[in-house]
Amino acid sequence: MSDGRTASATLAGAGDAWFQALVDLSPDTIFVICDGYHVFANARGLRLLGARTITDLQDRPAIEFMHPDYRDPGAARMRSLTADGEPLQYVEEKLVRLDGGVVDIEAAGTPLEFQGRPAALIVAREITARKRAEAELAAAQQRFQAAFRNAPTGMAILDATGSVTETNPALEALLAEPADAIVGRPYWQWVDVTDRQLARAGFHALAAGSIDSSRGDLRFRRCDGTDAWVHVRLGALADSGSYVAHLSDVTAAKAAEQELTQQARMDPLTELPNRATLLEHLARALDKRVSDVAVLFLDLDGFKQINDGYGHAAGDELLRSMGRRLRGAIRSEDFVGRLGGDEFVAILTGPDCERRAQGLTTRIRDVVRQPVALAVGEVSVDVSVGVAVGTGTAYDAKGLLAAADGAMYRTKTARHAAALAHQNG
Numbered sequence: 001m002s003d004g005r006t007a008s009a010t011l012a013g014a015g016d017a018w019f020q021a022l023v024d025l026s027p028d029t030i031f032v033i034c035d036g037y038h039v040f041a042n043a044r045g046l047r048l049l050g051a052r053t054i055t056d057l058q059d060r061p062a063i064e065f066m067h068p069d070y071r072d073p074g075a076a077r078m079r080s081l082t083a084d085g086e087p088l089q090y091v092e093e094k095l096v097r098l099d100g101g102v103v104d105i106e107a108a109g110t111p112l113e114f115q116g117r118p119a120a121l122i123v124a125r126e127i128t129a130r131k132r133a134e135a136e137l138a139a140a141q142q143r144f145q146a147a148f149r150n151a152p153t154g155m156a157i158l159d160a161t162g163s164v165t166e167t168n169p170a171l172e173a174l175l176a177e178p179a180d181a182i183v184g185r186p187y188w189q190w191v192d193v194t195d196r197q198l199a200r201a202g203f204h205a206l207a208a209g210s211i212d213s214s215r216g217d218l219r220f221r222r223c224d225g226t227d228a229w230v231h232v233r234l235g236a237l238a239d240s241g242s243y244v245a246h247l248s249d250v251t252a253a254k255a256a257e258q259e260l261t262q263q264a265r266m267d268p269l270t271e272l273p274n275r276a277t278l279l280e281h282l283a284r285a286l287d288k289r290v291s292d293v294a295v296l297f298l299d300l301d302g303f304k305q306i307n308d309g310y311g312h313a314a315g316d317e318l319l320r321s322m323g324r325r326l327r328g329a330i331r332s333e334d335f336v337g338r339l340g341g342d343e344f345v346a347i348l349t350g351p352d353c354e355r356r357a358q359g360l361t362t363r364i365r366d367v368v369r370q371p372v373a374l375a376v377g378e379v380s381v382d383v384s385v386g387v388a389v390g391t392g393t394a395y396d397a398k399g400l401l402a403a404a405d406g407a408m409y410r411t412k413t414a415r416h417a418a419a420l421a422h423q424n425g
Contacts, residue, residue, distance in 0.1 A: 029105070029126065032112070033062045033078065034119035048105075048126060050098040057098075067094035067102060077109070081120040085111045088120075092127065104131040154230075154247035157237070162186040162203045165242070174230070174249055176222045187245055192219035192227070199232065206234050206243065217250060229254040269316055270323030273337035278345055281335050282397040285349050289392035293349050294357040297404035298326075298364065299412060300342040301382040310376045317374050318381070325367045330360065345401065354389045361385045384412035 023030055024043045032040035038057040041049070049065060051057050057065070066074045070093045080086040088109035095103050107124035148155050154171030156164045167182045175182060175190055188199035195218040202214035214234040221227055233246040265277040273281065285293045300322065307315030319342065326336045326344055335347040346364070348356055368383040386408025390400050 027125075029122075029124040031062075031122040031124070032114055032119055033082075033122060034114040034117055036061045036063065036078075038062050039114060039119070045124075048097070048103060048124070049095065050101070065095050065097075067096055070094050078120060081109050081111050082118040085118075087111065088122075092131075104128045154245075154249075156182070156187055156245045156247070158187060158203070158234075158243040158245055160207060160241055162188065162200070162207070162243075171247060174222075174228070174247060175220070176224045176226070181223075187232075187247075190220050190222065192221045195219050202232075203234060203243070206236065212236075217254065227251075267323075267338040270319055270338050272323050272327065272344070273335070275337070275339050278335075278337035278339060278347070279397050279401070281337075282347055282401065285347060286390075286392035286395060286397060286400065291349060292351060292353050292389055292391055293347065293395075293400065294353040294387060294389045295400050295404040296346040296348070296357055296361060296364070297339075297386040297388075297401070297408040298344040298346065298368075299384045299408055300368070301384055301412070301415075303342040303381055306379050306381065310374070310379075314374050314376050314379075318372055318379065321372045321374075322368065322381075325370075326364065329363050329367050334360075345404070354387075357387045357389065361387060384408050384415060386411050 026042060026044065029045040029048050030040075030042040031038055031045050038054060041051070041054055041057060046052065046054070046056075049057060063071055063075055063078070074093060077088055077091070081088055088107070090106050090108045092104065092106050095105055097103060104127045105124040106127050107122055109120050109122045112119050112121050148157075148166075148168050151168055151170055154174040155168045156171055157166040159165050163186050164183050167179050172179055172182065186200075188196050188203070191199045198216070199218055202211075202216065205211045206214045212235070215232060217229055217231050219227060220230045228249055229251045231248045231250045234243055236243050265273060267274040282293070282295065285291070303315065303318065306318060319338075322344070323338065326346070330336050330346055334349075337345055339345050346360060348360065350356075364385060365383055368381060371378045371380045386404045386406065388395075388400055388403035388407055390403070395403065
């Protein structure tokens, strides 16, 4: 046979042009192999092997177009087709083109007669792109699994209900649980009850498609009874119906953050709340608007003389001692802070705060007047106290503080005047 057209005519019968068109337009590759050689190939088959006509394929046996790794089983299948008449179910094979390129195919076959001799009809479909995609997917999955298993942070695969289906060693260490105790349970099982609803809501919003990802810091309670702050990031695994959770232990970072926040809000010398915290507390108290708030403005009398006479170290030591005394003089629900220098402020709230402010004034004067043992010796100071009482309807924080400052200044002035009068008396 000289070319594909002659073979088609022989197969279908002379003049069957419709059969020729059907075969040539087939989306599948069609070959006929007889006596070990290609005797027919449709247009797609010729293109698959890089040939222009059937003649280009007939200078070597058909088996030589198979990749060496597939030749022995391919030869056995061809004998079964032609000698035993056994149809060939679809199998995957590799072919080598005339230009040396390798293509993947999926092929099936059936026995037939060609010009009175046993032959095989092979129908094939190129699957090179599919095999490449499968290989790339397998490689990507291997890379993901390697990254998943060896990740330094905890990772879990979650199903549509939020339950863990797979976990890595880092997560086992984080939760202090073995894998078999983690798998099958929702990840928020370890979230502290305070944050559990937040964790559950974040996952359900992700699963519903309302958000693309979910993240946040949550408090975890581990099985060994210890607590941890954990940063959780959730995202969907594309087209899988599963989700990936990244869990990082941020306990140390949280502690450092809280310490920095505490330092920013506290006076480093006396360890009392500083001016900014004091004003914030007073503003919150006044926000209630109808509730009385009492502010006691305290100014140490005699501090400057000690600070100038004995030095700043002695002055700092005295301020630290005063901070401890003032903290001990107030009730736990009341507030005392250092405004700056030798000025302190106490804040009382509640319907009887004005009455309590008067009693606290006396108590503060008593504790402040007690001698203080410093490294340089024993010293004593006094304190001037000014009291202002109001509500949020009449004052803002700075306004009420200024009113108490004014009252303190009047008290101090009156005391100095009284002291001078006594000296001159």
